[in-house]
Amino acid sequence: MRQDDLPAVLQIEKQVFSSPWPEDAFSSSDFGESWVICEDATLVGYIMYHNVIDESVIINLAVDPAYQRKGYGKELLKNTLHQLTDRGFTHFFLDVRVSNLAALALYEGFGFQRVGLRKGYYTLPDEDAYVMAMIVKREVI
Numbered sequence: 001m002r003q004d005d006l007p008a009v010l011q012i013e014k015q016v017f018s019s020p021w022p023e024d025a026f027s028s029s030d031f032g033e034s035w036v037i038c039e040d041a042t043l044v045g046y047i048m049y050h051n052v053i054d055e056s057v058i059i060n061l062a063v064d065p066a067y068q069r070k071g072y073g074k075e076l077l078k079n080t081l082h083q084l085t086d087r088g089f090t091h092f093f094l095d096v097r098v099s100n101l102a103a104l105a106l107y108e109g110f111g112f113q114r115v116g117l118r119k120g121y122y123t124l125p126d127e128d129a130y131v132m133a134m135i136v137k138r139e140v141i
């Protein structure tokens with residue numbers, strides 16, 4: 001994700017999340033790494049994660065509603081996991097709303113498991129989060 005991707009990223013962020021991240025959250029280097037995915041010249045999705053030693057936490061993943069169910073979310077996650085496992089990362093974590101069936105299905109399809117529950121983690125609406133984790137030895141996909 002580059003600086004000039006931000007307008008398209010923010011547009012998607014505002015469409016898909018009830019508490020979208022503000023622009024400076026994307027500009028900050030705190031989140032670590034990020035990738036976007038495009039259809040032709042149109043940015044249609046993005047993923048962000050931060051890494052500590054052998055752990056990676058996926059902190060944002062979204063696909064433009066007009067381009068959902070076309071495999072872009074899967075592609076972003078697959079590439080991220082391939083790339084990180086190639087670099088030696090073995091532990092992957094994320095939080096997800098308990099009602100987010102699309103994301104749950106996507107993550108569980110890659111082998112993530114529900115390992116915890118954060119009560120009242122989200123607002124707008126108030127909701128719990130599943131903590132999901134996947135530990136890989138070698139190849140995941």
Ligand SMILES: CC(C)(COP(=O)(O)OP(=O)(O)OC[C@H]1O[C@@H](n2cnc3c(N)ncnc32)[C@H](O)[C@@H]1OP(=O)(O)O)[C@@H](O)C(=O)NCCC(=O)NCCS
Binds near residue numbers: 063067068072103105
């Ligand atoms: C979750 C999200 C990123 C999935 O992106 P996507 O590009 O639509 O997903 P894909 O087309 O790659 O689908 C991959 C798998 O996810 C699951 N999935 C995706 N959308 C789904 C839906 N609406 N209902 C049920 N399962 C769904 C399916 O298992 C699907 O595999 P299949 O097509 O073989 O059935 C997208 O729905 C999104 O941006 N949601 C809003 C933001 C969000 O919730 N982000 C995750 C925060 S934790």
